[in-house]
Amino acid sequence: MNDDNTTTIAIDAMGGDYGPKVTLAGAALALERRPDTRFLLYGDAELIDEALKEHEALAAASIVRHCEMAVAMDAKPSQALRQGRHKSSMWRAIEAVKTGDAMVAVSAGNTGALMAMAKFCLRTMAEIERPAIAAIWPTLRGESIVLDVGATIGADAQQLIDFSMMGGAMARALFGLEKPTVGLLNIGVEEVKGQDEVREAGRLLKESNLERIDYHGFVEGDDLGKGTVDVVVTEGFTGNVALKTAEGTAKQIAGYLRDAMSRTFLARIGYLFARGAFDRLRDKMDPRKVNGGVFLGLNGIVIKSHGGTDAEGFAAALDLAHAMARYDLMNKIAADLQTFHDRMSDAPLKVDESESAGQ
């Protein structure tokens, strides 16, 4: 497939809180924006065909593949894997990437089950120990990539370096950068100089002087919103907390703003005048626009959409999938990793004792 100029995306049509109604409406929106897309729609054929009646163009650009089951949003990953392998819409969408039928798979289903199935079906890349989930982070300078936002807890220096490579490749693919800047998330308090693995990863990244990424050094939590670097690397626990803290803070401030703007008569008048500006702000802060966590480090790209998103949000995840496929993310990652590992084979790992905190 894809010997023509189309991009084929496999969709787990049953995933998410609203199933085919939202996933297909999202696909229809994405198709309008990128008419070269083709879809493989996995799920209950009866439900999908019914929903497709409202989306004629989408129906013409899609192949429906019936699946007899869907993974429940609250299923345990191990249970989903046991029961849903080979027959669930989630598994079969992933499998389409493995067989080459699709260039990327997208699901709004259960994150844990999706990661478990993606790992089992696609396997991790030869040079990679663990996959990561990368998020697009809106910043004052545009957008950055942050990983890992929750695939696994903890990461050693080698894994942080792998994340740096993969994030760098994604930034080159998505933002069209020649040599993206990469920072390691750390804390700046003097008496605690950061986790040993973060410091070691920093030392190795600095020494290896890579051609395809520009290692910036350590960054702190407030550098995320500033957009200090193109790629921020951290382990999954911290990354997940940071992501949700930022989302929560944005909601909190939106709440303050709504409250302030409706409290007095003058404020309400002011709101009417400045309505265009508020719409612009809402647009900037719209979490749907940056919907989509990219699973990196597997032999194929899988994208997780928020489960509760609407058609616009799901379309954003499909836009991301389209970009990842077109710019050949997989091969970029593989090439970068190869370069780094070749270089490192001459330089054995060692910890620089002189940098140790003098506790």
Added chain:
Amino acid sequence: MNDDNTTTIAIDAMGGDYGPKVTLAGAALALERRPDTRFLLYGDAELIDEALKEHEALAAASIVRHCEMAVAMDAKPSQALRQGRHKSSMWRAIEAVKTGDAMVAVSAGNTGALMAMAKFCLRTMAEIERPAIAAIWPTLRGESIVLDVGATIGADAQQLIDFSMMGGAMARALFGLEKPTVGLLNIGVEEVKGQDEVREAGRLLKESNLERIDYHGFVEGDDLGKGTVDVVVTEGFTGNVALKTAEGTAKQIAGYLRDAMSRTFLARIGYLFARGAFDRLRDKMDPRKVNGGVFLGLNGIVIKSHGGTDAEGFAAALDLAHAMARYDLMNKIAADLQTFHDRMSDAPLKVDESESAGQ
């Protein structure tokens, strides 16, 4: 001292980016709000006396204690401790708490040096392995306490429980709550069920059924801004990243808002009408209002102000110090810890295997 109804606060007058100019102006503001405060001002007597000329009431409520040196903002903690012990303004302000001359010490100086000196001078409480830094976090429901925001990296289950106790005592002292709710920060992704130590701390907190705190369970990053619980407990790396991520996100959104409001003529008119509302919002988001990290777990209270803050921000740290001293935080913490340790002595630690992730 303090046999009358006054509250005595020791101030490292030399700390912070601007020294006595800001610290004394802040103290003058705090004194206006709480006339029962008395200050011990540590630092260069000549500089302090000069600055006090502008603050008559403060001069009358203060005793100046000359110190021959000040700790540099960029000094390494070990170096500051070696050179500044017994003679720096920072050390002597802390020492005033040890001797009972003051009820609490406040410094806007170097965080690492302050923690190192506070630990060395005051020592950790008998029941506590490690101190923590607690921050006040503005939420949609009011304010919460978050700890540890950067005293140390990593924490085992027992340390997380100690943080819960100390944070609970602080919430009772500061918010006047009978039984504050406490949550452990975790990540909600299904396939990675959180760090073992977080899960174990959760189990122990649930089982011990404490009288003085209401253990809520796990919370996620977005619960911080919501104010889901009164006290959020986590280890220092994650807490520091979360705090700075929230600060960065708030600045980022303020930037978007400024940009949106100045972009069009209508928006600028709207801004004029809604000016009161914007002032209100700015007030809500003012980081100076929640200035002050409280060092908990030592035999005495030390409060760290932001180094770059202005007089209003330093006054907020002094208000916090006043509240901590008046409500007898030290004894509340000691009593809570005693209760918990008595209770736990009957129930040995064990990990509940049935909760393990089925990887």
